[in-house]
Structure formats: C-alpha cells, structure tokens
Amino acid sequence: MTDSAHATIPVGLTRPPGTAARAGSLAVTLALWAFVLGNLAAIIYFWQYGYGDGLAYHWHSFDNVLVGMGRLTAFLSGYFALIEVVLLARLPFVERKVGFDKLTIWHRWNGHAVIYLALAHVFCTVWGYAKQDGNGILTEYWNWLTLPQPKAPGAAAAVVGGAGGAPCLSVLPGACGGSHAAATSPYPGIITATIGTFLLVLVFVTSLVVVKRKLSYEWWYAVHFMAYGAIALAWFHMIPDGNDLIVSPGWQDYWMGIWCFAALLVFLFRLLVPAVNTFRFxxxxxxxxxxxxxxxxxxxxxxxxxxxxxxxxxxxxxxxxxxxxxxxxxxxxxxxxxxxxxxxxxxxxxxxxxxxxxxxxxxxxxxxxxxxGVFIDDGRANRKRLLVAGGIGITPVRALLEVMTGDVVALYRVASNDDLVFADELERISRERGIKVSYVVGDHTTPEGRDLLSPKHLQELVPDIAERDVYICGPVGMIDAIVPNLRRANVSREHLHVERFAL
Ligand SMILES: Cc1cc2nc3c(=O)[nH]c(=O)nc-3n(C[C@H](O)[C@H](O)[C@H](O)COP(=O)(O)OP(=O)(O)OC[C@H]3O[C@@H](n4cnc5c(N)ncnc54)[C@H](O)[C@@H]3O)c2cc1C
CATH class of the missing domain: 2.40.30.10 (Translation factors)
Known part of the structure; x- marks a missing residue:
C-alpha cells in the first residue's frame, strides 16, 4: 500500500444545503408520490363504482369475482406498465430526486408487478367468462380469438341478465342466455393482447439473471425494447375491448390521456432532448x-x-x-x-x-x-469525507477529488499495480489539494489480499471513518464486498453514497 500524500485543509468551507432547498426537494418528492398514488386511487375507485353496482356487483358470484378481478388486474397492470415506461424515460427532475440506480431498482420491481398482474388478468378473465359461458378455459380463449364479436360492443358490454337474474359480464354473443347483438368479426383486441402478453413474458424471461448472463447486452436490450411494443398493443386491447371503458367515455378519455402523457414523456426525454442536444452542443x-x-x-x-x-x-x-x-x-x-x-x-x-x-x-x-447520477458533492464540507474507488470506479472519484473541499481522504483499491489508472493525475491532485490518497493493492482471492478493506483494515487506514460521509464507486462485486465492511466499521447508512457500475 502506498500513501501518495497527506494533508488536510480547513473544514467548514461551504455551508450545508439550506432548509429551503431541503423543503423544496421534499415538496417535489411528495408531489410525485401524490400524483402516482392519486391516479392509483382513482383507478381502484372507478373499478369499484364506475361500472355496474360497485363491489357487490363483482362479488355476486364466483365467476363475477373472477371477471371483476380480471378487470382490476387489467387496470393495475396497464397503470404499472405506464409507470414502468416513465421510470426509464430518464426524466431529469425525477432522476435528480431519486438517483438513476434507485430508479433502475424500482423499474425492476415494478416490471415484476406488471407481468404478474397481466398474467393474473388473463387467467381471471378467461376463467370467469369461461364459467359464465359454460366453456372450458382453452375453448373460451379460442372462441375469443376466432368467433365473431357482437356488432355493437357498447350494447354487448352492458350488463345483461344471466340465468336467474344474476348479472353476467360476458361480451360473447349469446352468452349467459342474454340478448347480445348480432355478430360481425372476431375481437381484434384479443389478438393484439395475446401478442403483447407474449412479448412481456419474453422480456421477463430474458431479464432473469441466469438468462440475462448468457445474452449479450445488445440482444437483451433489443428484446427488452419490445416491452414498449407490448404496452402499445395493450392500448388496442383495452380501449376497444375494455367493457368499463366502452360504457364510460370519460373514463376512456382518462386512460387515453395517461397513455398519451407517458408516450409524450418518452418522446420528449428519450428522443427529442438528446436529438436537440446533439445539434445544440x-x-x-x-x-x-x-x-x-x-x-x-x-x-x-x-x-x-x-x-x-x-x-x-x-x-x-x-x-x-x-x-x-x-x-x-x-x-x-x-x-x-x-x-x-x-x-x-x-x-x-x-x-x-x-x-x-x-x-x-x-x-x-x-x-x-x-x-x-446523485454521486456528487453534496456541498457538506463541514462533514469529513472518505472516497473509495474500486478498479475503473476511480473515474467519478477522480472527478470528485477535484471539487470536494474540506477534510477529504481517498482509498483506491486495485487487484494489481497494472490496474492503476491516473497515478500521475492523482499524485498531482493530492499534492495541489492536500488530499491523502492511499492505494490498496492486492488480489482478494489470495490469502494476503483477503483482508484488504476488511472492517479492521478500514479503521486502521481511516481511524475516524465513522465520522465521515463515505462515497464508494466500483464494479458490483467490489461494492457488495466492501459496503458491509463499511457498515461494520460504523459508517451509518445515511452517510453512505454508492455508485455501482451496473444497471
Ligand atoms: C453509472 C455507470 C457508470 C459507469 N462508468 C464507467 C466508467 O467511467 N468507465 C468504465 O470503464 N465503465 C463504466 N461503467 C461500466 C460500463 O458501462 C460497462 O463496463 C460497459 O457498458 C460494458 O460494455 P461492453 O459491451 O464492453 O461489455 P459487455 O460484456 O457486453 O457488458 C458487460 C456488462 O456491462 C453492462 N452493460 C453493457 N452494455 C451496457 C449498456 N449499454 N448500458 C448499461 N449497461 C451495460 C451489463 O451489465 C453487462 O452485463 C459504468 C456503468 C454504470 C452503470
């Protein structure tokens, strides 16, 4: 291990972010959550009261419960799919509040919700209608793909009387003994929905760690990109086929509105802004x-x-x-x-x-x-800082070393001397800015390298580590190994800033 230089400069050169800035940030965060949860509440409210007779309508019989759940899961998967799109629309103001890596994690978990809800929608809806129509599940589904649909979807979508006066939600001609209008052609929305669901499943499967590892990033991305296609196809299923939407034009407008809003954000921030910036800069x-x-x-x-x-x-x-x-x-x-x-x-x-x-x-x-990225100088020079770089993770750390003021020290962890980058530049920055940079060199798979940056070693290198804000950047394996050590060395979670070189 080499110490390249050692000195400190006075602390407290810049002030911590003011309370006004913190209050502004909190206000934006709360506004975003209010927007997301407000829409969610509206969707559930409409599902309960917007069509038929509220929950009692859905709970009337087992098949209605299934159909009702099919509708709820359809709305929720559609809504979460739009959130999914917006999460990776790379909105600068959201990214600044949350951080790209956290958004990526949310995107992953929200993606799980979309696929599970979409599959639940297919399962509940087909099963529920199959029971109402007295068919097997596969027969019912096949009928949807091939049989003519009612001439006037709006009329068919209205609640028609089933046996014994029970509500029946089927839109198939002649189902439930009710009076459906004359048939014309098969449901186009079911075909698009089938293709869309298949694409979603494909995206899901290729995102599983074991499969993803075997694919090149470009192939994985190309398949992942199809999720946009799946969501676009869902429009052609939901708008013409969704009974709730057919009978309620205002609700249909709402769905079309949030769909267009999400598409607009993607267009603006994924296409237009980069294109404009290319010419501008x-x-x-x-x-x-x-x-x-x-x-x-x-x-x-x-x-x-x-x-x-x-x-x-x-x-x-x-x-x-x-x-x-x-x-x-x-x-x-x-x-x-x-x-x-x-x-x-x-x-x-x-x-x-x-x-x-x-x-x-x-x-x-x-x-x-x-x-x-939020792996930036938070301006709190009154706090002491420790920067830890692993391998090529030195890149943002080197940039931060140029701007951070106050009591700053750095550790640069590499497997061998050949992996050291910027040795001369670090030497210069260290000398000019009075920052101590320590190189920690050694292969972690060898007995000598195993304990490098262990909690004890960290405390030896930086005795006041528990009083510092720690910024750590590097490959995932290194981060996963060192962050627990930092925690055991009494670095609190709120003082840890992590940048992983993987999305
Ligand atoms: C926020 C962030 C900052 C980074 N900064 C640097 C840096 O300063 N210097 C540096 O050398 N590396 C950096 N990386 C890592 C770098 O992005 C990957 O090493 C590089 O993309 C690998 O591409 P490849 O096709 O050569 O390798 P591959 O073998 O094809 O990919 C290796 C892994 O890199 C990731 N990856 C590949 N392509 C992409 C992509 N287009 N988008 C997102 N992830 C991808 C995937 O997890 C993949 O499994 C950074 C990564 C992130 C997430």
Whole structure:
C-alpha cells in the first residue's frame, strides 16, 4: 500500500444545503408520490363504482369475482406498465430526486408487478367468462380469438341478465342466455393482447439473471425494447375491448390521456432532448488517449457544454456515431470535473463494446443522454469525507477529488499495480489539494489480499471513518464486498453514497 500524500485543509468551507432547498426537494418528492398514488386511487375507485353496482356487483358470484378481478388486474397492470415506461424515460427532475440506480431498482420491481398482474388478468378473465359461458378455459380463449364479436360492443358490454337474474359480464354473443347483438368479426383486441402478453413474458424471461448472463447486452436490450411494443398493443386491447371503458367515455378519455402523457414523456426525454442536444452542443471526439493496458480516455468537445449543468461524479449514456458504435449507447462517468468546454470519459475494456474504444476516430460525432447520477458533492464540507474507488470506479472519484473541499481522504483499491489508472493525475491532485490518497493493492482471492478493506483494515487506514460521509464507486462485486465492511466499521447508512457500475 502506498500513501501518495497527506494533508488536510480547513473544514467548514461551504455551508450545508439550506432548509429551503431541503423543503423544496421534499415538496417535489411528495408531489410525485401524490400524483402516482392519486391516479392509483382513482383507478381502484372507478373499478369499484364506475361500472355496474360497485363491489357487490363483482362479488355476486364466483365467476363475477373472477371477471371483476380480471378487470382490476387489467387496470393495475396497464397503470404499472405506464409507470414502468416513465421510470426509464430518464426524466431529469425525477432522476435528480431519486438517483438513476434507485430508479433502475424500482423499474425492476415494478416490471415484476406488471407481468404478474397481466398474467393474473388473463387467467381471471378467461376463467370467469369461461364459467359464465359454460366453456372450458382453452375453448373460451379460442372462441375469443376466432368467433365473431357482437356488432355493437357498447350494447354487448352492458350488463345483461344471466340465468336467474344474476348479472353476467360476458361480451360473447349469446352468452349467459342474454340478448347480445348480432355478430360481425372476431375481437381484434384479443389478438393484439395475446401478442403483447407474449412479448412481456419474453422480456421477463430474458431479464432473469441466469438468462440475462448468457445474452449479450445488445440482444437483451433489443428484446427488452419490445416491452414498449407490448404496452402499445395493450392500448388496442383495452380501449376497444375494455367493457368499463366502452360504457364510460370519460373514463376512456382518462386512460387515453395517461397513455398519451407517458408516450409524450418518452418522446420528449428519450428522443427529442438528446436529438436537440446533439445539434445544440455539436459534441465530437477530439482526443483518444491510451491510459494503460485496456484503458482508454476519450475527450469530447462541444459548444457551451456548461449549459448541460454537469457535476463531477455524474455519468452520461454515450453513443458514438461511427461504424460499430452508433447502434448502442453505454453509461460512462466523466473522469474529470467539467470545465464547460470538454468532457472526458475513461473506459476499461470489459467486453465486446469497450474493447473497441481505442478505434473510435477523432472527429466522431457524439450523442449523449444525461447528465445523470446523485454521486456528487453534496456541498457538506463541514462533514469529513472518505472516497473509495474500486478498479475503473476511480473515474467519478477522480472527478470528485477535484471539487470536494474540506477534510477529504481517498482509498483506491486495485487487484494489481497494472490496474492503476491516473497515478500521475492523482499524485498531482493530492499534492495541489492536500488530499491523502492511499492505494490498496492486492488480489482478494489470495490469502494476503483477503483482508484488504476488511472492517479492521478500514479503521486502521481511516481511524475516524465513522465520522465521515463515505462515497464508494466500483464494479458490483467490489461494492457488495466492501459496503458491509463499511457498515461494520460504523459508517451509518445515511452517510453512505454508492455508485455501482451496473444497471
Ligand atoms: C453509472 C455507470 C457508470 C459507469 N462508468 C464507467 C466508467 O467511467 N468507465 C468504465 O470503464 N465503465 C463504466 N461503467 C461500466 C460500463 O458501462 C460497462 O463496463 C460497459 O457498458 C460494458 O460494455 P461492453 O459491451 O464492453 O461489455 P459487455 O460484456 O457486453 O457488458 C458487460 C456488462 O456491462 C453492462 N452493460 C453493457 N452494455 C451496457 C449498456 N449499454 N448500458 C448499461 N449497461 C451495460 C451489463 O451489465 C453487462 O452485463 C459504468 C456503468 C454504470 C452503470
């Protein structure tokens, strides 16, 4: 282990964020939650009271319960699917409040909810109608795909009298002994719904860890992209086939409204803003530097880059418009504090895409989405800080070392000396800014390396570690190994800032 320099500068140079800023942030967070939960409450309310006779209507018999649950799960899966889209629409104001990694976790769990609810909808609806129509489940489903539907869907959707005066929700001609209108053609919405559900299941299966590991990221992403198709197809099922919506034009308008709102956000923030920024900032690669074995830095220069509002510690999604790169975008943190004229990234060869980075020609046009990330200086220089970098996780840490003031120390963990990047730059920053940077070198799979950055070792390296805000960045394996050690070294959860190099 090497200590490159050691000094401290006075604490308390900047003030903690004011109470007004904190109150503003809380207000935005509460407003977002109110919006999400308010819509959810409206949907459940409508399901209960908007069609038929409230819950009593759905609870009248077992088949009605099934159909009622089928409808509720349809609304909820549709709503959660829209939230899913919005969660990854990369809305800057949401990202700033929540953080990209947390949004990605929410996206994952919300995705589970969408698929389970969609399958529950299919199962409950087909089973419920099958019971009402006196069919087997598969026969009922086949009928929907192939048999003519009632001529006037609105009329068919109204509650018709079943045997013994019981409500019957079937929309199939002649079902429940009721009086359906004359038939015309099969349900188009069932076909689109079937394709959409199949696509959702495909996305779900390819996202399972065991399957995902076997796919290249590009293939996984291409399949994942189909979720947008599935959600679009659901529109053609829900709007023409959803009984509740057919009988209530206001409710139909509401659904179309939230659907269009989600589509608009995606269009704006995933397509329009990056496209406009490409022309606005005119970013191009102006320098390619080989930093060491398998590590390349790219400098990207453009007009008025200060207007991006980038902070040290943040990352962008980068797309390079050159052969072999244009079709995919990857997340990389900036490895220098932004100066308003250029941005630098430093990339380690970890796979098929990053292996080719040294070949990107000077002058290549660059499209970015971002900046993203809350792994930034919180301005609380009255708190002491410890920065921990693992391997290529040094990139945002190096940028932060340029801007953080107060009592800052850093640990740089690498498996071998060959993995050290920016040794000269760190030496300089350390000297100029009076920051102690300690290198922790060793292979964790060997007996000598096993205890590096253990709780005891951390306390030896940084005796006042429990009094510090800790910023840690690196590959997932390293983060998962070190974060528990930091906690055991008495670093509280609220003082931990984590950036994982995986989404
Ligand atoms: C917020 C963040 C910041 C990062 N900053 C840096 C950095 O400064 N320097 C650096 O060298 N690496 C950084 N990475 C990691 C880098 O994005 C991956 O190493 C790189 O995308 C691997 O691509 P590949 O095709 O060469 O490797 P592959 O072998 O194809 O992929 C390896 C793994 O990288 C991830 N990955 C691949 N492609 C993408 C993509 N398009 N979008 C999201 N994840 C993907 C997947 O988890 C995949 O399993 C960062 C990652 C994140 C999430």
């Amino acid at each position: 005119g970013m191009r690669v102006t320098e390619v530097t080989h930093e060491g074995p398998g590590v390349v830095s790219l400098r990207v220069t453009g007009r008025n880059l200060g207007r991006l509002g980038t902070k040290a510690g943040q990352f962008f999604f980068w797309r390079f418009l050159t052969k072999g790169f244009w079709y995919t975008q990857h997340p990389f943190s900036i490895s220098e504090a932004p100066d308003g004229t250029s941005l630098r990234i430093t990339v380690k060869d970890l796979g098929d895409h990053t292996a080719k980075f040294g070949q990107i020609p000077i002058g290549t046009r660059v499209v970015v989405e971002g900046p993203f």
